[in-house]
Amino acid sequence: xxxxxxxxxxxxxxxxxxxxxxxxxxxxxxxxxxxxxxxxxxxxxxxxxxxxxxxxxxxxxxxxxxxxxxxxxxxxxxxxxxxxxxxxxxxxxxxxxxxxxxxxxxxxxxxxxxxxxxxxxxxxxxxxxxxxxxxxxxxxxxxxxxxxxxxxxxxxxxxxxxxxxxxxxxxxxxxxxxxxxxxxxxxxxxxxxxxxxxxxxxxxxxxxxxxxxxxxxxxxxxxxxxxxxxxxxxxxxxxxxxxxxxxxxxxxxxxxxxxxxxxxxxxxxxxxxxxxxxxxxxxxxxxxxxxxxxxxxxxxxxxxxxxxxxxxxxxxxxxxxxxxxxxxxxxxxxxxxxxxxxxxxxxxxxxxxxxxxxxxxxxxxxxxxxxxxxxxxxxxxxxxxxxxx
Amino acid sequence: xxxxxxxxxxxxxxxxxxxxxxxxxxxxxxxxxxxxxxxxxxxxxxxxxxxxxxxxxxxxxxxxxxxxxxxxxxxxxxxxxxxxxxxxxxxxxxxxxxxxxxxxxxxxxxxxxxxxxxxxxxxxxxxxxxxxxxxxxxxxxxxxxxxxxxxxxxxxxxxxxxxxxxxxxxxxxxxxxxxxxxxxxxxxxxxxxxxxxxxxxxxxxxxxxxxxxxxxxxxxxxxxxxxxxxxxxxxxxxxxxxxxxxxxxxxxxxxxxxxxxxxxxxxxxxxxxxxxxxxxxxxxxxxxxxxxxxxxxxxxxxxxxxxxxxxxxxxxxxxxxxxxxxxxxxxxxxxxxxxxxxxxxxxxxxxxxxxxxxxxxxxxxxxxxxxxxxxxxxxxxxxxxxxxx
Numbered sequence: 001x002x003x004x005x006x007x008x009x010x011x012x013x014x015x016x017x018x019x020x021x022x023x024x025x026x027x028x029x030x031x032x033x034x035x036x037x038x039x040x041x042x043x044x045x046x047x048x049x050x051x052x053x054x055x056x057x058x059x060x061x062x063x064x065x066x067x068x069x070x071x072x073x074x075x076x077x078x079x080x081x082x083x084x085x086x087x088x089x090x091x092x093x094x095x096x097x098x099x100x101x102x103x104x105x106x107x108x109x110x111x112x113x114x115x116x117x118x119x120x121x122x123x124x125x126x127x128x129x130x131x132x133x134x135x136x137x138x139x140x141x142x143x144x145x146x147x148x149x150x151x152x153x154x155x156x157x158x159x160x161x162x163x164x165x166x167x168x169x170x171x172x173x174x175x176x177x178x179x180x181x182x183x184x185x186x187x188x189x190x191x192x193x194x195x196x197x198x199x200x201x202x203x204x205x206x207x208x209x210x211x212x213x214x215x216x217x218x219x220x221x222x223x224x225x226x227x228x229x230x231x232x233x234x235x236x237x238x239x240x241x242x243x244x245x246x247x248x249x250x251x252x253x254x255x256x257x258x259x260x261x262x263x264x265x266x267x268x269x270x271x272x273x274x275x276x277x278x279x280x281x282x283x284x285x286x287x288x289x290x291x292x293x294x295x296x297x298x299x300x301x302x303x304x305x306x307x308x309x310x311x312x313x314x315x316x317x318x319x320x321x322x323x324x325x326x327x328x329x330x331x332x333x334x335x336x337x338x339x340x341x342x343x344x345x346x347x348x349x350x351x352x353x354x355x356x357x358x359x360x361x362x363x364x365x366x367x368x369x370x371x372x373x374x375x376x377x378x379x380x381x382x383x384x385x386x387x388x389x
Numbered sequence: 390x391x392x393x394x395x396x397x398x399x400x401x402x403x404x405x406x407x408x409x410x411x412x413x414x415x416x417x418x419x420x421x422x423x424x425x426x427x428x429x430x431x432x433x434x435x436x437x438x439x440x441x442x443x444x445x446x447x448x449x450x451x452x453x454x455x456x457x458x459x460x461x462x463x464x465x466x467x468x469x470x471x472x473x474x475x476x477x478x479x480x481x482x483x484x485x486x487x488x489x490x491x492x493x494x495x496x497x498x499x500x501x502x503x504x505x506x507x508x509x510x511x512x513x514x515x516x517x518x519x520x521x522x523x524x525x526x527x528x529x530x531x532x533x534x535x536x537x538x539x540x541x542x543x544x545x546x547x548x549x550x551x552x553x554x555x556x557x558x559x560x561x562x563x564x565x566x567x568x569x570x571x572x573x574x575x576x577x578x579x580x581x582x583x584x585x586x587x588x589x590x591x592x593x594x595x596x597x598x599x600x601x602x603x604x605x606x607x608x609x610x611x612x613x614x615x616x617x618x619x620x621x622x623x624x625x626x627x628x629x630x631x632x633x634x635x636x637x638x639x640x641x642x643x644x645x646x647x648x649x650x651x652x653x654x655x656x657x658x659x660x661x662x663x664x665x666x667x668x669x670x671x672x673x674x675x676x677x678x679x680x681x682x683x684x685x686x687x688x689x690x691x692x693x694x695x696x697x698x699x700x701x702x703x704x705x706x707x708x709x710x711x712x713x714x715x716x717x718x719x720x721x722x723x724x725x726x727x728x729x730x731x732x733x734x735x736x737x738x739x740x741x742x743x744x745x746x747x748x749x750x751x752x753x754x755x756x757x758x759x760x761x762x763x764x765x766x767x768x769x770x771x772x773x774x775x776x777x778x
Contacts, residue, residue: 094719122519130535357458
């Protein structure tokens, strides 16, 4: 069931250990489900209980530690050998009696790591304050350091196989976006449109299926378009409503996000202008992308473009994306924003999402792009315009 | 856009403050999205960045603290006044320069709370180790204590309006389960069945729409039924495959989960026996449920029933459910398991999920139930049997 050749996982692990060595880290505790999956293939919806991957500098193979009923998922979906799949008993689950980190501390003691430099992803999803408190209490001789995004930064440059999965996701999002735009009209319930969107996302194409996306479709309508992370309701669309569609295609956990805006009926001239400004800004930013350019230079091209038209946007212009699990499809590494001097390299993938939100409406028109050897490749294939229904 | 009368939110807040007072807590920092929603109505997919609700014992209204572009979601979906919606600037987002908890510490200082007893949900989703480290560094004179599940325990008894939403979710899950069972057959791709399941979950019924569920549908097939939290693939079902369907209906963020198992073709006699044992065990457990019975007594009735047939199950039999956000639809309070002496009371709602997983196959047949004044009400309406296709 592995989605990549075992050699690719080994390369990723090797890079992880190199990064650990540079930072003087002996043990890395990984809770971000995308990082666990990246290194081992692990793929199950079991991140709602504590689970983690333990990478020890002196040991060839990482250790998966998780709930007993999830050990078979590790056996089925990863390349790890059975003796490195270490389950804890069920009385550790959401319990005040036993905590899974006590189990993890026990493993580290047994492996002779209790006085080493141990990094954990301090600011990653699912590495809670309680995890930190338990581990530091149980391992008083260890030195704890922050390993947040250590693996994420290795993920930022994609392999050919990863790009292939992301392109399949882009095909899915292209078809899904047109399906959503096609279905929206006055008198139709929001939930019925979103149901069709989900259907297309998950069924995918005849050649390959879809996977769940790490963020559900976001479809604010009317004045709610001023709020970018609302989902949907069971109200019907009304004549004159603007509707934002932000959604992704996903294949084998790899994402291609995309946003478009439409208006049911006649857009106001303000909305038309805002869409124009946004599209001009996207194009100005895309124009300068090639290896060697920095993230902040891309954002600056956008900013200069919209400033000429009298607009500004405080929030970042975009972020690295790819392999992800809920609640986010962003990779938490490079962002297209002022101060981010990450240098673009081939096979980085970003979601550039220039949203501008006014008091009572907003516009989002986005693209996911790959940095190529000489420039940029936009992945989805949806008209870049304000859609009118 | 509130889903409940403002008075209901006020009652919830009052109970929260009473619980804080009993535990000597002056300030409660809430990150669990379900708890934030429970107290304020807040409903957006913005929990992928740091956001929290600050309840101060001496202040009437809580404070929402989150990313600037999500402040309008707080204005639209909550009953909070504008001056209690405090946004941080975008350079705090997934950044190594500024952390949102520095912003939160600033609020607490300004409100004169920096030397008080501050509880945070140490083991809740999205309260990271980094949050804890930043807050304790910024507020050295405060006493930090663990407030995990303080609000969750208030959520355990549902109001009539909450029960109504859960019953709508049960109607959705009933129709969805039959749709999934109907669509599964040899030669059909797993992703195409799951697409139809999503469609039904989200469109809901003609009277009310569906919401996204906090866990996606889990549909392991074949030998993968030995692993309970696998999702789906784009492979086709094969003759003889067992398939587990664990999924929920959701309405306005309230869940009714349900699991069933089917076999494509003729089940083995071992599978038939395991299904019989499971159903007998569920019925033995349901039989004793009424107010006054403890959670561990319910589990014991199940355990005795299956032990008579020579089976055992280590994992808990079930858990409280209701209002939830990804990654879990469980409430993290009472569990149906040995040692849990929570006394059942009317309008508690549990998902009883007796799964038994063998080395190469498994059976899950579950029910979500409400404790009534005198007994139990099973919420969904799906035949309790091993389905044969």
